[in-house]
Amino acid sequence: MIVKIQDSKEKKVIARTILESLKEWFEVEESREGYIRDCADWIFLAAKDDDKEVGFLCLKETGNATVELAVMGVLKDYHRNGIGRQLICKAKEVAKSSGYEFMQVKTVKMGMYEDYDKTNHFYISCGFKEFELFPLYWDEANPCQVYVMSLK
Numbered sequence: 001m002i003v004k005i006q007d008s009k010e011k012k013v014i015a016r017t018i019l020e021s022l023k024e025w026f027e028v029e030e031s032r033e034g035y036i037r038d039c040a041d042w043i044f045l046a047a048k049d050d051d052k053e054v055g056f057l058c059l060k061e062t063g064n065a066t067v068e069l070a071v072m073g074v075l076k077d078y079h080r081n082g083i084g085r086q087l088i089c090k091a092k093e094v095a096k097s098s099g100y101e102f103m104q105v106k107t108v109k110m111g112m113y114e115d116y117d118k119t120n121h122f123y124i125s126c127g128f129k130e131f132e133l134f135p136l137y138w139d140e141a142n143p144c145q146v147y148v149m150s151l152k
Helices: 008-020 029-041 085-096 114-125
Strands: 002-007 043-049 052-061 067-075 101-108 129-139 142-150
Touching: 002 008, 002 085, 008 029, 008 043, 008 067, 029 052, 029 067, 043 085, 043 101, 052 085, 067 085, 085 101, 101 114, 101 129, 114 142
Parallel strands: 067 101
Antiparallel strands: 002 043, 043 052, 052 067, 101 142, 129 142
C-alpha cells in the first residue's frame, strides 16, 4: 500500500531508516543527511507492508510545471517486488493531480556502475525518457543523466 505522509518528523524517520540501509547508493553521509533533512518539506510517499514502511519516494518542485523525483529508496528485501513501480505510479498520480505536467529524475549515466545501470533501466521501464546528460554536474566519475516524463 502506498500512502502520503504529511508529518515532517515521520518523513525524516522513514527516510533515515531506509536510506541508512541502502549505503551502496547513499554512502555519502552529507548527501544522505541532506535528503533526510529536506524530505520534510517535499511531497512524501511511503510504501507499507502491513505496518512497516519498506520504501519511500519524495517529489520536489523544480519549476511551475515540473516536479523532480528527488530521492527514492526501497529496502533490499523488497527489491524486485514491484514496490518501486507502485511508488512511481502513485507519484505520477499525485504530481498530475497537483497540476504538474512533467516529472524528472537524475541518476548516474548508464555504463558507469552496475547498480546505477539497474536504476537507469528501472526509470526507463517506468516511462522516463533520456532528456539531457550533464557530464560534470556531480563530477567526472558520476556524470548526471536527466530523465523526464510527461504527465499528460
